[in-house]
Amino acid sequence: MNAPWTTSTLSHTLWPSALNSATTAMLCLDPHQDRLLDCNEALAQLTGQTRDHLLSQSIARLFPGQLPQLISFTQACLAQQQGFSRDFCLQTGTDDTLPVELFASTFEHNGTTCLLLLLMDARHYTRLREEAEWNHYHRSGLLQWRQIEEIFSDIERKNQLILKAAGEGIYGVNAEGITTFINPAAEQMLGWSAQELVGRNAHEIIHHSHPDGSCYPMHHCPIFAAFHDGVVHQEDNEVFWRKDGSSFPVEYTSTPIEDQGRLVGAVVIFRDVSERREADRRLRVALSQVEDLKRRLELENAYLQEEIRAEHNHREIVGRSEAILHIIRQIELVAPTDANVLISGESGTGKELIARAIHESSQRRTRPLIRVNCAAIPRDLFESEFFGHIKGAFTGATHDRTGRFELADGGTLFLDEVGEIPLELQGKLLRVLQEKQFEKVGDIRTRRVDVRVIAATNRDLKKDVAAHRFREDLYFRLNVFPLQSAPLRERIEDIPLLALHFIERACRKLNKPVLPLSIGDLHRLQRYPWPGNIRELENIIERTVILSNQNRLHIDLPTPNAPGENVLEQDFPAVDSTSPGCTSPVCTSPGCTSPVLTERERFQRDRENLIAALRQCSGKVSGRQGAAALLGLRPTTLYSRLQKFRIDATHYKSST
DSSP: OOSOOOGGGSOTTHHHHHHHHOSSEEEEEETTTTEEEEEOHHHHHHHTSOHHHHHTSBHHHHSTTOHHHHHHHHHHHHHHSEEEEEEEEEEOTTSOEEEEEEEEEEEEETTEEEEEEEEEEHHHHHHHHHHHHHHHHHHHOHHHHHHHHHHHHHHHHHHHHHHHHOSSEEEEEETTSBEEEEOHHHHHHHSOOHHHHTTSBHHHHHSSBOTTSOBOOGGGOHHHHHHHHOOOEEEEEEEEEOTTSOEEEEEEEEEEEEETTEEEEEEEEEEEOHHHHHHHHHHHHHHHHHHHHHHHHHHHHHHHHHHHHSOOSOSSOOOOSHHHHHHHHHHHHHTTSOOOEEEEOOTTSOHHHHHHHHHHTSTTTTSOEEEEEGGGSOGGGHHHHHHEEOTTSSTTOOSOEEOHHHHTTTSEEEEETGGGSOHHHHHHHHHHHHHSEEEOBTOOOEEEOOOEEEEEESSOHHHHHHTTSSOHHHHHHHTTEEEEOOOGGGOGGGHHHHHHHHHHHHHHHTTOOOOOOOHHHHHHHHHSOOTTHHHHHHHHHHHHHHHOBTTBOOOOOOOTTOTTSOOOGGGSOOOOTTSTTOOOTTOOOTTOOSOOOOHHHHHHHHHHHHHHHHHHTTTOOSSTTSHHHHHTOOHHHHHHHHHHTTOOGGGGTTOO
16 A cells, blocks of 8 residues: 555456455545546445445445545545545445545546545454454463563552651542551551551541531541542541540541542541641630730720820829828828728819829839729620620620720729719629639630729718618728818818919910919909819819910809809808798708708709709700700719719700
8 A cells, every 4th residue: 555556557357356356345436526436345245235336426425424524535645645544434325324444545547546445344443453452462471461560569569658658647448438548657646557447437437526526427528528529628627536535636638539430439648737736726825815915005005195195183182281181191001002992072172183192102003093984884884894805795896805904903993983883783893802803794714803993982882882772892892991082162271272283284284374363363262162172173273374364364253052063051141040031951040940851852853953954955965055054064064963863865855
């Protein structure tokens, strides 16, 4: 077939004889006219058709649906004078097709280049080749088989060395979950030997339970899923169980094994991550502690900055009255101790200033003084404010919160208006004072704390105890060292010093020269009853400095008996107690017939007066049309009293 066929190479008598005697199907064709010139009997037998019938057909009909490929093939053969293809199917007489291999060569016929095609049954010749190859290997003898066996043995030995050297645990399972092999690292981690594991169900021995000990069904196991779905499975939050019954956290990969397109098992590679998990846990704890300390320092810094910026009643205790000297002596006595202190007195008498002086004179002065205004904390947030909470403890708790007790650890906690603490929380406060430990809201961990408590109140806690509004045991725990802050009307001799102190500070704040205070103004200040005490004096002085023009001050004092303010006995006009017209509510003369109010009646009267003002102002507290203006009070004072009487101004917004 290497040389083209030509008419000169075969005589006219030899050609038909040679063509018909060949056992290989052959045909001659004119590719230019799509015409069969001749074919032999072997082709007729291969197609199941007669030779005459074949010669009456075009070449395209012998290869139906393959005309483009046939044209391309014949053109390539004409150009190269020979060709070969396995891409054709021959039409048979049973309307079936037969894959064939084509060998082509050119020859000359009547001045035209034609093609001689040899057609071979592709399936038949494939079988022949396979048999020939089999016979070849069979004749090669045992020597070649032994060489192949040595190759596989060497591969197996190297694989075993790799398995033994691997630091990760490796084992294999078949499609039924039966262990087929296990490496030494896996034996060491699991405590099972290869002899004990191979041939047994791996899941039932080492993977049968979750970390909490609950059953781990085999059909949920990702290792088994690998040779069912053919997907690689990776897990990092499961455990394997040792022979001694203990478990250890693992990371593993289960890779499916295929054999001729069929899933036959999986190989599992795992590692013990106990040390890494423990390191991660310690790191999380350390980071949590660092974060807690960071938040605590940030909060402490915020409180300290707030204290620095805040306007206190005094930067130092000002006065030389006997009442002030007595308080200073008591501060010097109690400050070096850790005793709890209860400061009682009217609003605006400097209770916080006394608490600050105690703290600054104590050994705790290097730690913060944390102030809590108990009257300003919503009822349902007291516990979180005092003790803190953890993330998720309640709706809205999006992060951990450090409570005031924890912030004051090692320092002092000042509980202002301690009488406003809800009764149900007083027991928890008592426990912290007694046992010096607490739990955050939502947390189960008990924390120890070292805090000195200084409490202040403008209420009579003894009466609250008698009325069961305040726990007696908590009262005695807070009242270890009682202090009474004197009202300003009982320390008249301190008013000039206080007034000058406030004038200097207000002028410095407003960048004004210090203005003098006249003797007349001092006498007027000393005659005024000061229901708002030192706070009221400071506010009046600052307002006077703001309104001052040139170098002159003009003290403008409110009417002493303004509605809603505390009115002293001496503020009432003198009334003859024996006259029938005596109506003084504070008259105690023997012949007086005016009614005397009990403390409860007075409390109820004052409460109803506030409610009446709120109703008249439709619940508005501040502003020109607010209840504070109607009562002659500052809005902050009215808010404080509403807290005291437990009145919610929003309930009266729709009132007329």
